[in-house]
Amino acid sequence: MEPDDPAEALTELREQRPGALGLLQLAAGSGLAAYMVWALVLQPGFRRVPLRLQVPYIGASARQVEHVLSLLRGRPGKMVDLGSGDGRIVLAAHKCGLRPAVGYELNPWLVALARLHAWKAGCAGSVCYRREDLWKVSLSDCHNVSVFLAPSVLPQLEDKLQAELPPGARVVSGRFPLPTWQPVAVVGEGLDRVWAYDVRGGGLAGKAVSSGVPIKAAPGPSSTSVPGAPVSQTG
Numbered sequence: 001m002e003p004d005d006p007a008e009a010l011t012e013l014r015e016q017r018p019g020a021l022g023l024l025q026l027a028a029g030s031g032l033a034a035y036m037v038w039a040l041v042l043q044p045g046f047r048r049v050p051l052r053l054q055v056p057y058i059g060a061s062a063r064q065v066e067h068v069l070s071l072l073r074g075r076p077g078k079m080v081d082l083g084s085g086d087g088r089i090v091l092a093a094h095k096c097g098l099r100p101a102v103g104y105e106l107n108p109w110l111v112a113l114a115r116l117h118a119w120k121a122g123c124a125g126s127v128c129y130r131r132e133d134l135w136k137v138s139l140s141d142c143h144n145v146s147v148f149l150a151p152s153v154l155p156q157l158e159d160k161l162q163a164e165l166p167p168g169a170r171v172v173s174g175r176f177p178l179p180t181w182q183p184v185a186v187v188g189e190g191l192d193r194v195w196a197y198d199v200r201g202g203g204l205a206g207k208a209v210s211s212g213v214p215i216k217a218a219p220g221p222s223s224t225s226v227p228g229a230p231v232s233q234t235g
């Protein structure tokens, strides 16, 4: 019931104030906690990366990892995961024989976690996780590249891959396809989908990005090779 007496109403309001204050404190506390997580856990290492190139951590699902491996298994040469997170793809790649397997990751917490996982798996000395900016590492000796990045950075990534990868290299992109390259194989459905691309012509002059040769993806109901993938050949 509403109090008629203004003095009584004021007293009631005063009594309610701690509740409102409590709510305010809760909101401020949550905001501060969220900021601390962002500043201390998610943000470290990214200060020098332009905002438009920052990609948050979302680990690949077991199925996505499986699909990446189905597209890379048996291939010789160095394998790298650009933005390796907690290192799951690199570790799985190493275990299935892709060597050397290297992860580049800016977030130091994730690099530490990746090393812990490798140590627990008995692979501490064999897999390599480097705390480096993927936009600054040279890819000239990489033959197998895995990327699980945001669509907003993929156009720029395409340019880097095109300019630096040697002919014969394969790129697998998870969740989102490279915007203009033609895949040679696609595995999985929805967000589990992974696209494979073969680099034919390396160097700045090279424009070819797909061998056009259908590759044999690991058996599975959702795997599709792309025999009719358009090929632009220059290299």
Ligand SMILES: C[S@@+](CC[C@H](N)C(=O)[O-])C[C@H]1O[C@@H](n2cnc3c(N)ncnc32)[C@H](O)[C@@H]1O
Pocket: 049, 053, 054, 055, 056, 057, 058, 059, 060, 081, 082, 083, 084, 085, 086, 087, 088, 089, 104, 105, 106, 107, 110, 132, 133, 134, 135, 147, 148, 149
């Ligand atoms: C979507 S997660 C993918 C993680 C991992 N590849 C996986 O699939 O489990 C993207 C990762 O890229 C990292 N990353 C984003 N920008 C980076 C950069 N410039 N250099 C190195 N790592 C970066 C993020 O910290 C994040 O861990």
